[in-house]
Amino acid sequence: xxxxxxxxxxxxxxxxxxxxxxxxxxxxxxxxxxxxxxxxxxxxxxxxxxxxxxxxxxxxxxxxxxxxxxxxxxxxxxxxxxxxxxxxxxxxxxxxxxxxxxxxxxxxxxxxxxxxxxxxxxxxxxxxxxxxxxxxxxxxxxxxxxxxxxxxxxxxxxxxxxxxxxxxxxxxxxxxxxxxxxxxxxxxxxxxxxxxxxxxxxxxxxxxxxxxxxxxxxxxxxxxxxxxxxxxxxxxxxxxxxxxxxxxxxxxxxxxxxxxxxxxxxxxxxxxxxxxxxxxxxxxxxxxxxxxxxxxxxxxxxxxxx
Amino acid sequence: xxxxxxxxxxxxxxxxxxxxxxxxxxxxxxxxxxxxxxxxxxxxxxxxxxxxxxxxxxxxxxxxxxxxxxxxxxxxxxxxxxxxxxxxxxxxxxxxxxxxxxxxxxxxxxxxxxxxxxxxxxxxxxxxxxxxxxxxxxxxxxxxxxxxxxxxxxxxxxxxxxxxxxxxxxxxxxxxxxxxxxxxxxxxxxxxxxxxxxxxxxxxxxxxxxxxxxxxxxxxxxxxxxxxxxxxxxxxxxxxxxxxxxxxxxxxxxxxxxxxxxxxxxxxxxxxxxxxxxxxxxxxxxxxxxxxxxxxxxxxxxxxxxxxxxxxxxx
Numbered sequence: 323x324x325x326x327x328x329x330x331x332x333x334x335x336x337x338x339x340x341x342x343x344x345x346x347x348x349x350x351x352x353x354x355x356x357x358x359x360x361x362x363x364x365x366x367x368x369x370x371x372x373x374x375x376x377x378x379x380x381x382x383x384x385x386x387x388x389x390x391x392x393x394x395x396x397x398x399x400x401x402x403x404x405x406x407x408x409x410x411x412x413x414x415x416x417x418x419x420x421x422x423x424x425x426x427x428x429x430x431x432x433x434x435x436x437x438x439x440x441x442x443x444x445x446x447x448x449x450x451x452x453x454x455x456x457x458x459x460x461x462x463x464x465x466x467x468x469x470x471x472x473x474x475x476x477x478x479x480x481x482x483x484x485x486x487x488x489x490x491x492x493x494x495x496x497x498x499x500x501x502x503x504x505x506x507x508x509x510x511x512x513x514x515x516x517x518x519x520x521x522x523x524x525x526x527x528x529x530x531x532x533x534x535x536x537x538x539x540x541x542x543x544x545x546x547x548x549x550x551x552x553x554x555x556x557x558x559x560x561x562x563x564x565x566x567x568x569x570x571x572x573x574x575x576x577x578x579x580x581x582x583x584x585x586x587x588x589x590x591x592x593x594x595x596x597x598x599x600x601x602x603x604x605x606x607x608x609x610x611x612x613x614x615x616x617x618x619x620x621x622x623x624x625x626x627x628x
Numbered sequence: 629x630x631x632x633x634x635x636x637x638x639x640x641x642x643x644x645x646x647x648x649x650x651x652x653x654x655x656x657x658x659x660x661x662x663x664x665x666x667x668x669x670x671x672x673x674x675x676x677x678x679x680x681x682x683x684x685x686x687x688x689x690x691x692x693x694x695x696x697x698x699x700x701x702x703x704x705x706x707x708x709x710x711x712x713x714x715x716x717x718x719x720x721x722x723x724x725x726x727x728x729x730x731x732x733x734x735x736x737x738x739x740x741x742x743x744x745x746x747x748x749x750x751x752x753x754x755x756x757x758x759x760x761x762x763x764x765x766x767x768x769x770x771x772x773x774x775x776x777x778x779x780x781x782x783x784x785x786x787x788x789x790x791x792x793x794x795x796x797x798x799x800x801x802x803x804x805x806x807x808x809x810x811x812x813x814x815x816x817x818x819x820x821x822x823x824x825x826x827x828x829x830x831x832x833x834x835x836x837x838x839x840x841x842x843x844x845x846x847x848x849x850x851x852x853x854x855x856x857x858x859x860x861x862x863x864x865x866x867x868x869x870x871x872x873x874x875x876x877x878x879x880x881x882x883x884x885x886x887x888x889x890x891x892x893x894x895x896x897x898x899x900x901x902x903x904x905x906x907x908x909x910x911x912x913x914x915x916x917x918x919x920x921x922x923x924x925x926x927x928x929x930x931x932x933x934x935x936x937x938x939x940x941x942x943x
Contacts, residue, residue: 346791347790348790458916462863462915462919464912467870467908467911473897478898561779561780564780565781566782568786568875569871569874572875584876588794592790599786606780
């Protein structure tokens with residue numbers, strides 16, 4: 323309990339520090355914010371008035387507190403390029419991201435765990451070697467190239483699936499599969515090694531000696547223990563999916579948070595870049611906290627030591 | 629020999645020579661044994677051969693092919709591989725794909741080298757200080773690395789690109805920062821165990837300074853795990869650079885980066901898919917070779933590390 327509480331305090335501190343870091347990183351960038359929002363012909367007086375209106379001429383720490391105040395009161399402002407309010411952008415694109423990320427997150431475990439179990443039960447067979455070498459290759463192939471191969475095969479050649487766009491179930495298949503790919507490879511490896519470890523442990527030998535059927539040993543005892551670390555570390559996969567979503571969403575034209583953030587950075591639309599990076603960073607930090615808490619619950623040894 | 633030294637008996641001299649010869653033999657045996665272990669390891673040999681092939685292409689290719697990676701020839705666009713004069717064909721501006729592939733490999737290697745040296749130097753320094761000195765230093769090191777560690781690399785890079793502008797620098801910094809955290813964690817963990825060992829105690833009892841203990845006694849002991857981990861993170865660096873260049877945040881045109889080349893060929897998949905397949909195979913080959921070498925080194929140096937390192941990497 324004490325550990326969980328101290329991790330919560332730590333998480334809140336991390337959230338604060340990272341919000342400051344994000345704010346400074348993006349606000350101190352060399353680019354002139356007025357260049358993104360105003361036409362090139364705008365006069366210097368007009369630009370100055372624009373800066374005053376946005377509060378860009380105040381000292382930076384003051385800007386930070388005004389900014390955080392506005393976010394916490396639910397009004398983070400508008401985009402510089404299309405003048406949409408950031409909250410409506412968040413709900414619109416956040417929904418898309420949630421659909422894509424959630425599907426990928428589910429795929430990681432629904433596909434990864436059974437494959438890992440098969441590999442560990444048929445150890446050193448062709449199935450095991452096939453699955454393991456597939457997962458080695460899957461970790462070597464960068465996901466954006468995989469995305470292109472998938473588009474080329476399923477969209478251009480076979481014409482089964484659309485190459486990009488939103489938001490039907492058909493559009494979802496390719497990006498979700500690509501996004502889940504590396505996570506699946508990792509989960510397969512972790513499941514396999516964790517299964518093998520618990521199959522070799524003493525209590526399993528005792529159960530075998532006691533004459534329990536192999537099937538029962540695997541289902542009731544080995545599996546349960548082997549899956550604890552994988553399920554409890556699921557929070558870490560959230561961070562991974564958030565990171566890769568930036569690339570995958572851009573490739574497939576999936577209008578989620580990642581695509582919005584990348585475009586905002588490329589166009590120097592700093593309110594959007596700042597707000598959406600904050601959202602994603604907060605998501606990752608929370609994911610790590612969940613992972614840590616899950617791990618503590620699953621590992622009674624950690625509960626005592628803080 | 630100065631006159632001040634004691635004259636030695638011939639017996640003592642012969643003894644010294646025998647010891648030296650024995651040491652020499654042991655040393656050469658050790659290297660022979662290591663070499664044999666290396667060559668027996670299938671992962672390591674495959675990875676090394678593949679790596680030599682690709683790195684050789686990147687380093688030596690431009691000497692034979694010229695390094696005109698930006699030269700356009702609008703009459704020869706989208707040529708397929710094995711066309712006369714263009715071994716791997718051309719892209720949409722008629723630029724030679726083979727030359728661009730070589731330069732792209734160079735860019736990947738430069739980024740990987742920069743990132744890995746930053747990560748090794750800073751990571752080992754921080755890890756050793758934190759682990760050995762303990763106290764407040766350790767607390768700061770630990771919370772900073774924990775903080776950085778949890779972040780997906782791509783997000784850090786996008787944030788830095790937001791601050792510094794596009795280019796290779798934010799990519800190098802982002803991957804460098806995340807890898808520093810990775811190396812620091814492992815080195816710190818090793819040092820915490822090592823600092824209670826007798827040889828450190830003995831050195832301290834002799835009045836050896838902290839700095840010297842770290843440099844002479846701890847560094848050689850943490851070198852192997854750090855190098856193994858670093859080889860692993862070379863692959864992460866290459867993938868990250870390619871991915872960020874792919875979405876337009878990394879290398880800026882006309883400098884070819886493998887990821888950027890894949891992106892450029894994207895619009896012409898039906899016309900000539902080689903324009904993105906060639907650099908794609910380049911990335912996959914490079915990464916595969918590095919991870920094979922990493923796995924092999926881990927088997928040779930530290931079989932116990934195998935379980936831990938599999939689950940640790942993140943986006």
